[in-house]
Amino acid sequence: xxxxxxxxxxxxxxxxxxxxxxxxxxxxxxxxxxxxxxxxxxxxxxxxxxxxxxxxxxxxxxxxxxxxxxxxxxxxxxxxxxxxxxxxxxxxxxxxxxxxxxxxxxxxxxxxxxxxxxxxxxxxxxxxxxxxxxxxxxxxxxxxxxxxxxxxxxxxxxxxxxxxxxxxxxxxxxxxxxxxxxxxxxxxxxxxxxxxxx
Numbered sequence: 001x002x003x004x005x006x007x008x009x010x011x012x013x014x015x016x017x018x019x020x021x022x023x024x025x026x027x028x029x030x031x032x033x034x035x036x037x038x039x040x041x042x043x044x045x046x047x048x049x050x051x052x053x054x055x056x057x058x059x060x061x062x063x064x065x066x067x068x069x070x071x072x073x074x075x076x077x078x079x080x081x082x083x084x085x086x087x088x089x090x091x092x093x094x095x096x097x098x099x100x101x102x103x104x105x106x107x108x109x110x111x112x113x114x115x116x117x118x119x120x121x122x123x124x125x126x127x128x129x130x131x132x133x134x135x136x137x138x139x140x141x142x143x144x145x146x147x148x149x150x151x152x153x154x155x156x157x158x159x160x161x162x163x164x165x166x167x168x169x170x171x172x173x174x175x176x177x178x179x180x181x182x183x184x185x186x187x188x189x190x191x192x193x194x195x196x197x198x
Contacts, residue, residue, distance in 0.1 A: 005038035
């Protein structure tokens with residue numbers, strides 16, 4: 001089933017005090033690591049969603065940059081809606097600040113799409129994990145309605161999509177939960193780094 005991979009890399013990183021997308025991870029900028037991970041999940045193409053002033057040097061030929069509009073607080077939902085309008089297909093979405101994400105998690109989401117034709121996101125008691133999920137094409141109009149009404153909360157969007165039958169909640173295995181930890185501060189980023197050999 002045809003889908004595009006979308007990397008959300010346009011956040012302002014205000015608490016990190018530097019652009020998270022360009023932090024070094026396993027010998028290369030984090031955004032390149034995450035884009036390559038998305039590509040490994042088998043999309044037709046990979047889209048890097050970011051701010052116009054960001055410079056994504058090292059784009060692979062099959063990777064494309066999609067610029068967010070020039071606004072102060074462009075939300076993840078708006079970026080996803082824009083990518084869906086651009087690509088006209090299902091989207092496998094990943095946030096750049098989930099550095100511990102694994103390919104098997106992305107593959108499980110894609111497998112669910114291929115088997116059921118539905119989108120999917122993992123869910124725990126506290127809510128959905130919306131920044132590593134498959135957003136099906138059938139959600140396009142729903143997302144556009146949410147954006148037009150300035151209702152930009154992804155939790156609410158996914159709950160409504162599930163009610164309408166186009167998004168499934170997948171249980172998140174306990175051993176996968178740490179892989180969904182995002183990094184918002186220098187302290188959190190430091191904790192993500194593997195210890196240096198003594």
